[in-house]
Amino acid sequence: MLRRAWNGFWFTGFSVESLAMLRICFGIGLIFFHVTQFYTFFLLSTAGARFYFMEPVWYFETLGIERQNPVLALAGFALLELATLGMLLGYRTRLSIALVIVLIFYLQGARDSVTGDMHHRYLVPIQMLFFLLLSKCGRAYSIDARRSPRVAEAGRAVPEWEASWPIKAMQVYCASFYFWSVLAKLRVTGWVWFTDPRRIQDLLLSRSLIWGATDAGEPVFNPLPYWLMQQETLCRVIGFSTFVMEAGFPLILFLPSPRARLLFLLGVTFFHVSNTVLAYVGFGLFPIVFFIFFDLENVRRRVASFFRRITSTSS
Amino acid sequence: MGDAGALGAYALWLGGDSLTRRNVNRLLVAWLCVTWGAVLVRSDSFPLTWAPMYSSWEPHEVTSNRVVEDAVYMRGMLVTRRDWSTGYVGARELNIVRNHMYRLYYQRTFGQPPVTWAHGSQSLGAFNRWIRGLEAGEEGPPDDTEFRVFRSLNKTFGLDPDDPVFIVRVQASFDVLYRRFDDVSKVWRDTSRADLRWDESWRERW
Numbered sequence: 086m087l088r089r090a091w092n093g094f095w096f097t098g099f100s101v102e103s104l105a106m107l108r109i110c111f112g113i114g115l116i117f118f119h120v121t122q123f124y125t126f127f128l129l130s131t132a133g134a135r136f137y138f139m140e141p142v143w144y145f146e147t148l149g150i151e152r153q154n155p156v157l158a159l160a161g162f163a164l165l166e167l168a169t170l171g172m173l174l175g176y177r178t179r180l181s182i183a184l185v186i187v188l189i190f191y192l193q194g195a196r197d198s199v200t201g202d203m204h205h206r207y208l209v210p211i212q213m214l215f216f217l218l219l220s221k222c223g224r225a226y227s228i229d230a231r232r233s234p235r236v237a238e239a240g241r242a243v244p245e246w247e248a249s250w251p252i253k254a255m256q257v258y259c260a261s262f263y264f265w266s267v268l269a270k271l272r273v274t275g276w277v278w279f280t281d282p283r284r285i286q287d288l289l290l291s292r293s294l295i296w297g298a299t300d301a302g303e304p305v306f307n308p309l310p311y312w313l314m315q316q317e318t319l320c321r322v323i324g325f326s327t328f329v330m331e332a333g334f335p336l337i338l339f340l341p342s343p344r345a346r347l348l349f350l351l352g353v354t355f356f357h358v359s360n361t362v363l364a365y366v367g368f369g370l371f372p373i374v375f376f377i378f379f380d381l382e383n384v385r386r387r388v389a390s391f392f393r394r395i396t397s398t399s400s
Numbered sequence: 401m402g403d404a405g406a407l408g409a410y411a412l413w414l415g416g417d418s419l420t421r422r423n424v425n426r427l428l429v430a431w432l433c434v435t436w437g438a439v440l441v442r443s444d445s446f447p448l449t450w451a452p453m454y455s456s457w458e459p460h461e462v463t464s465n466r467v468v469e470d471a472v473y474m475r476g477m478l479v480t481r482r483d484w485s486t487g488y489v490g491a492r493e494l495n496i497v498r499n500h501m502y503r504l505y506y507q508r509t510f511g512q513p514p515v516t517w518a519h520g521s522q523s524l525g526a527f528n529r530w531i532r533g534l535e536a537g538e539e540g541p542p543d544d545t546e547f548r549v550f551r552s553l554n555k556t557f558g559l560d561p562d563d564p565v566f567i568v569r570v571q572a573s574f575d576v577l578y579r580r581f582d583d584v585s586k587v588w589r590d591t592s593r594a595d596l597r598w599d600e601s602w603r604e605r606w
Binding site for chain 2: 091095096125129130133134135136138140142143144151152190194200202203205208211212215254257258261262265268269272273274277281283284286290295297298301302314315
């Protein structure tokens with residue numbers, strides 16, 4: 086029975102076309118996501134000093150990369166966008182995905198090693214890329230398949246189990262990521278993180294003053310977080326709903342209705358966008374990873390039939 | 401991290417057409433063990449994590465917030481060199497962007513390590529204390545933020561400890577606003593000052 090449940094979970098539900106559509110939609114999202122994560126490299130002077138990293142990430146330490154290199158970072162960013170474009174178009178798909186992974190490692194390292202704050206925004210995308218790399222996502226809706234009849238033929242022969250497990254693994258990682266963050270709060274701070282409104286008040290207050298404060302101690306920019314931190318009941322609701330959302334996220338893996346999943350994920354998206362507006366947490370575009378919770382080939386078919394209906398009615 | 405690297409290499413080697421269902425099962429089990437293992441040992445080394453973002457907080461009655469002054473932190477820290485000359489070292493000289501300069505000025509110069517340090521050392525359970533080799537009362541690995549500030553500033557400009565313009569002192573200050581949660585309109589101010597001095601014993605680590 087355990088074996089059947091394991092196989093039923095990991096190896097069913099998706100086709101190679103679903104996988105390819107995921108590659109395309111996720112790729113489009115990544116193009117913009119990279120900009121939000123690495124635009125700061127454009128603010129560096131290529132002729133300026135090469136900052137000696139304060140806390141290099143572990144793989145920079147291993148490789149002996151000690152300094153920020155603006156020229157290399159800019160070239161890496163350009164190549165990253167090109168490789169992401171290659172990935173979404175399915176041009177030398179595996180090579181493109183491998184390049185995207187390597188370049189994210191480099192650019193994230195170059196950004197986070199300066200003062201040593203590790204950001205967590207690429208953790209889910211990098212796992213997704215890892216599974217896309219192992220998958221046969223380039224065998225449909227790709228330049229590779231158009232150019233080579235052999236690849237296209239092999240794409241048609243990809244069985245359901247082979248197309249499903251990479252997407253299921255991505256879903257499991259994403260759900261785990263949210264669940265781990267509730268575990269982390271409980272391990273480090275305890276229940277008080279969720280039950281004490283001062284936790285949220287503290288966060289909102291410190292972030293509201295990040296651009297400076299007046300003599301009266303009020304923020305000079307964006308009064309919304311400052312107003313919200315004074316609403317104790319609302320802060321209590323925010324703390325509790327954070328717990329419900331993070332702890333309940335894994336349930337999405339077992340929600341059969343796409344509408345229910347969409348509703349839940351819209352709520353999570355609202356959470357991330359609010360965090361970006363209120364607390365300047367850079368997860369605003371993180372919801373691009375939520376494509377994994379839908380069969381995008383079904384979506385494509387529905388959209389295509391909708392447009393066919395419209396065109397046939399008008400003609 | 402060796403396990404993660406081995407898993408990646410294994411997966412790449414298996415990639416393409418040789419990824420049989422049996423191998424996929426093995427890969428999934430290994431991947432689950434590695435990712436959940438990272439959570440168990442509280443490893444936060446990209447691409448593994450235990451997702452500790454914003455997890456660290458302690459209840460308190462009085463809250464304190466620094467008064468951020470854009471022009472001040474972008475101008476940078478007041479530094480004194482071995483030849484007693486002084487000057488400011490800021491974002492332009494170091495060629496770093498605003499958010500890094502903010503952390504360098506308001507956090508590192510005041511001895512505050514990256515938040516990941518707190519995540520990795522706060523409220524450790526018995527298992528995590530044991531695998532880190534910590535004695536009773538020890539919080540985590542030694543925090544050497546001060547040394548790192550001097551190392552980064554000097555090495556960025558290619559300065560060695562014997563150089564006459566080697567930076568030996570770093571100073572910074574900012575105002576802090578205090579208030580109680582039950583009445584946020586009443587604020588009082590204080591000034592926080594950092595005064596870091598080069599320790600000659602650090603030469604060994606240079």
